[in-house]
Amino acid sequence: MNQPAVLFDESHCEQCACGEGVDFSFTFAFQPVVDVVNQSVFAYEALVRGPDGEGAMHVLSQVNGTNQYSFDQICRVKAVKLASRLGMDTMLSINFMPNAVYQAEYCIRTTLAAAKKYGFDTSKIIFELTENEKLTSVEHLSSIIAAYQEMGFSTAIDDFGAGYSRYDIMMASPPELLKLDMGLIRNIHDEPNKQAVVTGIITMMKQLGGRIVAEGVETKEEYFWLRSQGIQLYQGYLFAKPGFECLPEPVFPV
Template sequence: MTGGTADGMRQGCGGQCAEALPFDFTMAFQPIVDLAAGGVWAHEALVRGPDGQGAGWVLGQVTDANRYAFDQACRVRAIELASRLGTGDARLSINFLPNAVYQAEACIRATLAAAARTGFPTDRIVFEVTEGEQVTDREHLKGIFREYKRQGFLTAIDDFGAGYSGLNLLAEFQPDVIKLDMELTRGIDGDRTRRSIVKAVLSLCTDLGITPVAEGVETAAEARVLRDLGVTLMQGYLFARPAFESLVDGPDLGALA
């Protein structure tokens, strides 16, 4: 992170950001494909070490003391890289840590500044919160989602079906997108129970006006079943692996032919 970016973050966050992180990181991007349109719906930004180390290497260095600065830096880095690489009409999906957001209105300033500086449209940014992160203050998370929607961002629950709260989380606030966890999609072609669960979740999505995305799709058989159930947005190794500091503009949609 350059000095100018760090200064901008501190100003945008009301001076409450920590100083420079004690470690460096970058991003890889994995596409979410749109089978109906035959292209890329979004590119998800995934943290990586500067030499390609996995997300675990990066996240293992995040502490309570630097969590806020890391969360802010992730947003800025993702927007800057995606803008430089050129996402076209595709969206940019960014994971955020709700426990790192002390006040939604203040903590979004660095994101807005990065988008304005790079010319990245805010209506093409999706903020994902993982269901696996235990959120003790639900009202706080709802406030974050409301503010992000007010600012024109899309919101998503990642890893849906694998975390602490399940349907309770969905009952309290409805995001624009839910991403079905790979534990629900993996082997769905040979598992009647998983098909029934996913079918029920998709019915809820239809009733609530939520867009579903299937994560962790690795085989054509899984993708065909999901497509037959009505899922058109998918992500997984079947289509493309995460690309280090680059975008996959031509994912393998021929896998379903």
């Protein structure tokens, strides 16, 4: 069933800029996505946290249908502001809520304004969709991804292989990055069925012209098997844990 059309009200932009509708505080931790070939940080993902370091669910449990639009927009502004303050010069990956985006061209305004205000290069922003959010319209999400790509942003699908599989999106508007869910990664070196699934996804992304990020890598055994399949980008505790309001330096397994 298609998502019903929503009329855009430009007052939403002003409401988001001042935090209207969100009555709780939050900040971010950053976790690196590493390029093991170049031994460098490719990106930092902004992970929402409570003001005293509380986990993501402490914050997300307070998001509802009434405040999700403002929360989604404020997240972008806060992530860009903090990344700029920390001197981030890599890509910045920001999770977004597609059901909170009415029209991509309008809803991106607060992000662009924040990037200009804090001097952050918009070409270094990745918008990351999680598979855990159910969508009522594939067409709506495809239009968001396509619009973001046309505006020069990179896009990613997070947690691929968990929740609501987005093969429909891969066919309609494939993102530049596909992040494998940690459920696929865990003990993959010992599980032939997982290996078969992951090698199939790798082949798909090669043909679509995108890149794989192996997410949630915790052991050298997992890493070495994934590396043997040609995966270059990684995220997980093996390299670095998220750093609360800081940019942790990764370590590279040998």
